[in-house]
Amino acid sequence: MIYTLQAPPLIQTKVRLPASKSISNRVLILNALSKSSCPIENLSDSDDTEVLRKSLQSSDSGFDIGAAGTSMRFLTAYLSQQSGEWSITGSERMKNRPIGLLVDALRQLGAEIEYIEKEGFPPLRILGKKLQGGTVVLNGGVSSQYISALLMIAPCLKKGLTLCLEGNIVSKPYIHMTLELMKTFGVRAHWKDSVIEIQPQSYHPVPFRVESDWSAASYWYEIKALAPENSRIELIGLEENSLQGDAKVAEIFRILTSPSLWRGSGEGLHYDFTNEPDLAQTVVVTCCFLNIPFRFIGLQSLRIKETDRLSALQTELRKLGYIIREEAGSILEWKGERCVAEPHPVIATYDDHRMAMTFAPVCLKTGEIRIENPEVISKSYPHYWDDLIDAGFRINNENR
8 A cells, every 4th residue: 555645735733642652551561560450541542552452451372462562572571470371473573673682681580481483583482480580781772672671570570670781771761761650650769870779569550641642743843844834733632741751852853943053063963862762763854854964873773673764764765865874873864965866756664653654744845755555653653644634634545
């Protein structure tokens, strides 16, 4: 399937954003660990959250989580300390997303986990039992989801957990989010420098309401930046003092759309995305279409997302006439280099929801854009296309 999008001449719209997937997925695990019957209000209706919710409510011993990376990591830790024999698999892409660091850490805590196919990758077979716990040393520079998975089960371990993080810690706001949500459910942690300590404790059931998603808001910030100047977009449901690190999108776009704040050196916009890697695609594409040179660092975790997002961005932006350079697997830079754009480009989405949602708004500058496999947005923002239509975008469905 291919969607052809055409932009409206002006945008005047209100958008009720979806619930936060990141908060929803953590609260589902914490709710299960607290054996709570309390309601979770405004739970995300994304694919990732739905597959996790169904897995936690299932009486099966085998789980297929599709492309849901968060679910794979969180469930691996959760099941390792739940009595029983379990198996967990996913999509072909999931079978090529590394999970060795998390499995090694869980084994150090006493878990029995084996690889069913390829060493270091799903699918997994897990013999769940009460884990001893103790001290684990983990590379903090790969994925904060590994860290969050371990932290959430930590109070259930006989000896608790002392987690020592090595190297540059990526996505710190997601770790803070996890610890704050654990605190809401009655568990305290101590984080100093690169060491997080959690003593054996009990979770307490609490009712919870999930706030709206700042990651989803980022695409509307992009739309506003690319739209005619007198366009107006009202985003409903966001919390200013949010647990979500991606709330930083408001500040990033304030800087991006205020040349006086970045133009001084003549080298364009510089930013470190170590703490907000999920915003990088949106900002990269926006900068290109606003002709803002940039140098963005801290992108190392984009290699192991739904796709290799560094490579995907370079490939798809070249179709549109932009030559992006990569350095050291963690940096993207654009100095204004251009090439001849394809006459009728089709943007590949690589089974990555953020590729589809990031590239759709460029039709505001190109007049039209074609997006392949647009259904991938259901992973995090199932109503995105409907919201664009409500905002005046025209979307035609081309079946191949």
